[in-house]
Amino acid sequence: MDLRAFFTTFGLVFLAELGDKTQLTTMSMAASSGRRWLVFVASALALVLSSLIAVLAGEWLRARVEPVLIERTAGALFVILGGWMLASTFVGET
Known part of the structure; x- marks a missing residue:
């Protein structure tokens, strides 16, 4: 495993997500629904899916450009x- 790429990606995505609309929306949903674990799992899955789409699009693009x-x-x-x-x-x- 390329640890440098792993930690670089983790750090950049983590810092980019801090305080953004997604985090604020997730915080609001958890506070208003009172179902923090449900909100956590749903928001984590949404981030994983959007990251998967970005990785697949990046791989597709890399093969062509x-x-x-x-x-x-x-x-x-x-x-x-x-x-x-x-x-x-x-x-x-x-």
């Missing part, structure tokens, strides 16, 4: 989306 192009496109999308979100904080939505 050069990895450096994928990295550059992903980086550009992060910058564009980050700029869009930053701009939307200064410009009121109508």
Whole structure:
């Protein structure tokens, strides 16, 4: 097993999920339903399924597109989306 890849992936996904909409929604569902274990299992399964879809899509993409192009496109999308979100904080939505 490639422990470096494992811990890198774990750390990045863990940090990315902290305080995001999914975590806040899960916290809200657990608080309002009073069924914390049901909410935990359902949210964990949802994250596993969405991760599976991402891994399968990434594997499919890797077989068809050069990895450096994928990295550059992903980086550009992060910058564009980050700029869009930053701009939307200064410009009121109508």
